Amino acid sequence: MVIEALKKENVDVIFGYPGGAVLNLYDQLYDADIRHIMTRHEQAAVHAADGYARATGRPGVVFATSGPGATNLVTGIATAYMDSVPLVLITGQVSSPLIGTDAFQEADIFGITLPITKHNYLVTELADLPRIMKEAFYLAASGRCGPVLIDLPKDIQQAEGEFRYPKTVQIPGYNPTYDGHLGQINRAIKALARAKKPVLYAGGGVVSSGAHELLLELAERTETPVTTTLMGLSAFPGCHPLSLGMLGMHGTYWANIAVNEADLLIAIGARFDDRVTGKINRFAQGAKIVHIDIDPAEIGKNIRVDVPIVGDVKRVLTELLKKTEAKQHPEWLARIEELKNCAPLVYCQEPEGELLPQFVIESIYRETKGEAVITTEVGQHQMWTAQYYKFKNLRSLASSGGLGTMGYGFPASLGAQLGRPEEIVFCIAGDGSFQMNSQELATAVNYNIPVKVAIINNQYLGMVRQWQQIFFRRRYSSVALEKGPDFVKLAEAYGAVGLRAEKAAEVAVVIRQAMAIPGPVVLDFRVRAEENVFPMVPPNCPTCEMIRGDEE
Amino acid sequence: MKYVLAVLVENKPGVLVRVAGLFARRGFNIESLAVGKTVDPAISRMTIEVEADEKTLEQVVKQLNKLINILRISNLTHEPSVNRELVMIKVKANATNRAEIQQIVETFRAKIVDVSLHSVIIEITGNEEKLEAILLLLSHYGILETVRTGKIALLRGSKVIKNGEVKENDKDVL
Numbered sequence: 189m190v191i192e193a194l195k196k197e198n199v200d201v202i203f204g205y206p207g208g209a210v211l212n213l214y215d216q217l218y219d220a221d222i223r224h225i226m227t228r229h230e231q232a233a234v235h236a237a238d239g240y241a242r243a244t245g246r247p248g249v250v251f252a253t254s255g256p257g258a259t260n261l262v263t264g265i266a267t268a269y270m271d272s273v274p275l276v277l278i279t280g281q282v283s284s285p286l287i288g289t290d291a292f293q294e295a296d297i298f299g300i301t302l303p304i305t306k307h308n309y310l311v312t313e314l315a316d317l318p319r320i321m322k323e324a325f326y327l328a329a330s331g332r333c334g335p336v337l338i339d340l341p342k343d344i345q346q347a348e349g350e351f352r353y354p355k356t357v358q359i360p361g362y363n364p365t366y367d368g369h370l371g372q373i374n375r376a377i378k379a380l381a382r383a384k385k386p387v388l389y390a391g392g393g394v395v396s397s398g399a400h401e402l403l404l405e406l407a408e409r410t411e412t413p414v415t416t417t418l419m420g421l422s423a424f425p426g427c428h429p430l431s432l433g434m435l436g437m438h439g440t441y442w443a444n445i446a447v448n449e450a451d452l453l454i455a456i457g458a459r460f461d462d463r464v465t466g467k468i469n470r471f472a473q474g475a476k477i478v479h480i481d482i483d484p485a486e487i488g489k490n491i492r493v494d495v496p497i498v499g500d501v502k503r504v505l506t507e508l509l510k511k512t513e514a515k516q517h518p519e520w521l522a523r524i525e526e527l528k529n530c531a532p533l534v535y536c537q538e539p540e541g542e543l544l545p546q547f548v549i550e551s552i553y554r555e556t557k558g559e560a561v562i563t564t565e566v567g568q569h570q571m572w573t574a575q576y577y578k579f580k581n582l583r584s585l586a587s588s589g590g591l592g593t594m595g596y597g598f599p600a601s602l603g604a605q606l607g608r609p610e611e612i613v614f615c616i617a618g619d620g621s622f623q624m625n626s627q628e629l630a631t632a633v634n635y636n637i638p639v640k641v642a643i644i645n646n647q648y649l650g651m652v653r654q655w656q657q658i659f660f661r662r663r664y665s666s667v668a669l670e671k672g673p674d675f676v677k678l679a680e681a682y683g684a685v686g687l688r689a690e691k692a693a694e695v696a697v698v699i700r701q702a703m704a705i706p707g708p709v710v711l712d713f714r715v716r717a718e719e720n721v722f723p724m725v726p727p728n729c730p731t732c733e734m735i736r737g738d739e740e
Numbered sequence: 741m742k743y744v745l746a747v748l749v750e751n752k753p754g755v756l757v758r759v760a761g762l763f764a765r766r767g768f769n770i771e772s773l774a775v776g777k778t779v780d781p782a783i784s785r786m787t788i789e790v791e792a793d794e795k796t797l798e799q800v801v802k803q804l805n806k807l808i809n810i811l812r813i814s815n816l817t818h819e820p821s822v823n824r825e826l827v828m829i830k831v832k833a834n835a836t837n838r839a840e841i842q843q844i845v846e847t848f849r850a851k852i853v854d855v856s857l858h859s860v861i862i863e864i865t866g867n868e869e870k871l872e873a874i875l876l877l878l879s880h881y882g883i884l885e886t887v888r889t890g891k892i893a894l895l896r897g898s899k900v901i902k903n904g905e906v907k908e909n910d911k912d913v914l
Contacts, residue, residue, distance in 0.1 A: 302758060303765050307808040310753070327808065361750060361811045485802035488795075 189314075189351050190278060190340070191220045193321035196353045199249050201225060201240065201606055203233040207253025208293060209280025212345035214251075225606065225635060228627040230257050232599035234264025235625070238273050239600025242586040243561055244607035245398070247274040247328045254280045255293030258339075259300065263593060266304040268335040270590025271419060272392060274328040275335035283343040284312065298339050306334030314347045319354055326357045331364030332483040333396055364482060368499030368507060375495045376454065376478045377511050383452035383476075385520045386412045389435065389464075392419030392589070393457015393481060393501045400424065400582045402505035403456065410515045413524055415443040417458050418574055418589045426558070426578030432524070433533075436464040437725045438571040441734060442527035444725070447472050448732040449523070454478040457501045460490040461590070470730030480504050531723070531736050533575055537692050542716040545569060545644045548695055549576045552614055552642060555699040560612040561604050563587065565597035565621030568650035571721045573616045595624025601639040602632055612640070612703060619645040619672050629682035632708035640702045642711045643675055646719065654720045658735070679710035688712040742771060743797050744823065744893050746901055747786040747804065748812040751777065755809045759786065762807065768792060768800050772825070772890035783811065787892045812901060820896040826865045826889045828853070829875065832882035833860045841881060848874045859884060 190213060194202070201223045206214045217224055227233040230252045237248025252261050258279040268275050282291040298310040307327050309320050317340075324336040380386060394403050394416075400423045407414045407430045414424045415432040424431055432443035447453060453475040458464070465471040468490060478495040479487050487496045497504055537547040549572050552560070558580040564570040564587040579585055586604055588596040601615035622643050632639060644650075649667040656664055676686030685705055687698040695713070702709040722737025749755045756775060763770050771789035778785050790800055801813055833841050834857070841860060845852055850864035864874055868891075875883070895901065 298754065299757065302754070302761050312753075359808060362808050483806070485799065485806055489799060489802075 189317055189349070190321065190345070191216045191222065192351050193318060193353060194222060194249065195220075197247075197321075197325045202249045202251055203227060203237045203240070203603065204251030205230045205233055205253070205257060206251075207257045207280065209254035209257070209282060209342050210251055210345070212342065213278070213280065213340075224251075225602070225631065227599060227602075227631050229625065230260035231264050231595065232602075232625050232628045232631070234261050234268065234275065234277070235593075235596050235599035236603035236606075237275055238264060238268045238596075239563055239586045239603030240607040241268075241273050241275060241603075242600070243583055243604035245396070245583065246607075247276050247325060248603060250275060250277045252277070252279050253293065254282055254297070255295045257293075258297035259295050261297075262300060262304070263591075263595075265301055265335050265337065267588050267591045267593040267596055269304045269306070271588065272333045272396060273335065274333040276324045276328050277335060277337040279337065279339050280345070281310070281339045281341040284341045285343070287341065297337065301337050304335070305337050306332075308337040308339070310339045311341065311344050314344050314349045317344065318352060322354045323357050323359060327359070327362065331362070365484070365498045366482070366500040366503055368480065368497040368504035370507070372495055372497045373504065373507050374511070376480075376497060376508060379452055379476055379478060379495060380410055380412070380454070380512060381515065384517070385450045385523075386410065386452040386454065386517070387432070387446050387450040387475075388412050388414040389416070389447065389453055389455045389458055390414055390420040390423050391417040391456065391458025394420055394423035395457075395582060397457060397482075397501035398582065399457075399502040399505050402502060402509060404428070405509060406505060406512065409509070409512060411517045411521065412454075413446060413521070415439070415447065417461070417464055418570075418587060420458060421574060422579045422582050422584045425580050427580070434574045436461075436731065437466065438574065438721050438723065439464075439725075439731070440533060440575070441531035441723050441736060442524055444723070444731040444734060445527050446524055447475070448730075450475045452476050452478070454480070456480045456505070457482070459486045462490075465490065466725045466731040467728055470732075531738075539692050541692075543690060543692060543695070543714060545572050545646065545713070545715045545719055546576055547692060548642065548644060548689075548713045548715060549573055549616060551695045552616065552699055553577045555696055555703070556612055556614065560584070560614050561586070561608055563597040563601040563604055563613070563615045565615070565617040565624075566592045566594045567618045567621055568646070568654065568719075568721050569616050569618045569621075569644040571651075572644070575721075577616075594618075594621040596621075598622060598625050598639075598641060599628050599631075601641070602628060602637050605637050605639050613638075615639055615641045617641055617643050618650060619643055619647065619669055619675070620649040622675075623672070626678065629679060629684055629708065629710070633683040636707050638705070638707050638709075640709045640711065642699075643713060644715055645672075645675065645712050646715050646717045647672060648717055650719075651721070653718070657718070657720070658724075659726075675710050675712040679708075684708040684710055686710045686712065688714065690714045741791075741793075743790045743792060743815060743817045744821070744891065745788045745790060745801070746814050746816050746893060747788060747810060748778070748901070749784050749786060750809040750811060751782050751784045752809055755784070758807050758809065759788070759804065762803055763800075766799070766803060768796065772888070774890035774892050787890065789891050814901045816893050816895065819899075821893045822896060823867050823891055823893045824865050825868070825871060825891045826863065827871050827875075827886060829862045829864070829878055829886045830859055830884040831862060831878050832858060832884060834858060837881060841878070844874065844877055850874065
């Protein structure tokens with residue numbers, strides 16, 4: 189019944205790991221015409237489904253067994269929940285009569301995932317199953333997207349019944365608002381017409397709504413610079429003259445100063461996260477704030493908002509563009525140009541010197557012409573990717589933004605590659621993060637998923653080390669990874685290709701080599717150990733007070 | 741300040757946990773919570789008393805609204821409504837002061853529902869002021885145990901809660 193429902197939902201790939209409580213499900217899968225990717229750890233299955241969902245916009249589907257299988261999903265579910273990624277997760281559960289008896293491999297995954305799912309279900313009657321499946325897919329991918337979990341006891345998997353898949357869903361307590369309030373939209377249009385120093389601040393909502401073209405149109409027509417969050421990076425072309433790049437803790441100097449000086453800030457599908465705002469009561473103090481978001485609970489949660497617009501970003505921008513007139517802001521753009529020149533993103537790669545991580549990432553950008561699908565792990569390499577890789581296409585970045593999950597990027601790249609088989613997929617990783625799910629090399633080789641893993645190997649947990657250096661007087665506590673494995677040999681042990689670069693001249697060579705290989709490749713870039721990510725806003729400081737890194 | 745919310749929810753397993761869990765993890769305070777079925781057995785009504793400032797209350801309502809099983813939320817705090825709570829109070833009592841206690845009980849229009857050699861159980865319904873008043877008086881005799889149902893509230897007049905707003909009654913009453 190589950191499999192039939194998945195077919196109705198046009199699911200083409202499932203990520204999962206079998207076990208005792210899903211034997212029936214896997215038995216049905218044996219004959220089904222749906223691809224199943226068996227990862228080597230349930231956590232990787234969720235991340236892979238998450239990467240698939242971010243790269244394609246379609247919900248990712250996950251199977252796992254009861255107990256430990258289900259609890260291994262938790263980190264991945266929380267990751268997807270924080271970043272509003274549509275997932276449908278189906279976990280096996282012990283038979284109904286055994287629930288609550290501490291049976292073998294029993295865990296209350298319904299209770300455990302309550303706070304980290306958009307909604308979840310424990311199926312108690314077979315008759316409810318088709319409706320629940322239908323609702324799960326609808327809930328996951330509508331409104332503000334998110335993960336939905338279905339806990340399915342073994343006896344219900346075994347039971348047989350008539351399968352009637354509902355055509356429509358009726359969920360009385362769920363009515364997302366898609367159309368923005370016209371009065372508020374008009375206020376936003378007027379504010380934009382009056383503004384002298386406007387900034388557009390775009391988040392993941394622009395990506396999930398598919399509103400990138402409208403954003404570009406709005407920016408160009410009103411000559412308004414655009415800064416994005418980490419989640420919004422692929423929503424606006426990084427090379428565009430109006431692009432300010434990312435804002436926030438490791439945002440560009442000019443993006444943060446521009447927001448600080450702006451008289452109008454239009455937040456689009458973004459949520460004023462603490463990594464973006466720094467000290468909240470000093471954020472965009474001089475600006476009138478317009479906030480467009482599909483989730484009413486985000487509006488006014490962190491910051492006072494002057495013009496609240498609840499609705500789908502795409503529909504709201506369409507409406508907004510109807511009456512928005514063309515405008516020029518030569519003085520404002522000149523000021524931003526001045527800021528860009530004042531503190532550009534720079535590094536100095538000596539040809540024979542130590543390899544710099546920024547150079548490696550910029551080389552990946554150059555060699556892929558900004559056309560690759562990129563996933564990242566979490567840490568310094570993630571921030572350098574945000575700074576130096578200029579994203580061109582929508583949904584070309586999958587990165588754990590809200591939860592900041594190390595171990596996300598590599599399995600996510602597998603999912604992204606399966607969702608977009610024709611494209612080059614790079615996972616930019618750290619040597620620490622990669623080791624959290626490096627067992628997935630087996631999955632990559634098993635299914636010949638040709639992802640390229642670029643390990644920015646600084647032999648440290650770099651971001652933690654950076655904080656210890658700056659805020660804890662270089663007392664490096666448990667951050668050294670110098671005994672870490674030989675990644676080339678590790679790749680080879682799994683049957684993948686491993687390549688290494690230690691000098692600047694080798695970087696482009698190995699990247700090109702990797703792209704020419706039709707299977708998974710691990711690239712070990714041995715970079716300078718104590719390189720820091722700048723600019724940096726120290727915690728609880730206003731974003732205009734950045735450490736720029738050139739002070740010393 | 742204290743706010744009173746009337747929340748209509750689908751009568752499904754786990755709904756109470758969802759509501760209680762949401763309050764806990766977002767750091768909201770529940771003063772009291774009472775739940776029961778409505779005329780429609782598929783729908784339950786919760787009366788939740790919240791201690792919060794205005795901004796927090798707005799978040800409470802918005803976050804509650806995101807729960808799929810929640811149908812309607814209305815803020816009864818500033819609406820003319822009848823607020824009641826039932827309390828049972830076990831008080832030390834003996835032959836000498838039982839009559840005196842009986843008199844207090846009558847004054848408050850409460851009831852004695854159990855009598856033993858050394859104690860009585862008093863049942864009383866009312867609003868917060870009345871309950872606090874009798875508790876204060878009875879504490880003089882020694883309160884052994886109390887139990888409260890939590891506040892319940894209903895709009896005055898023929899007004900009903902519909903679509904989260906307060907409206908004049910038409911036929912669709914829950």
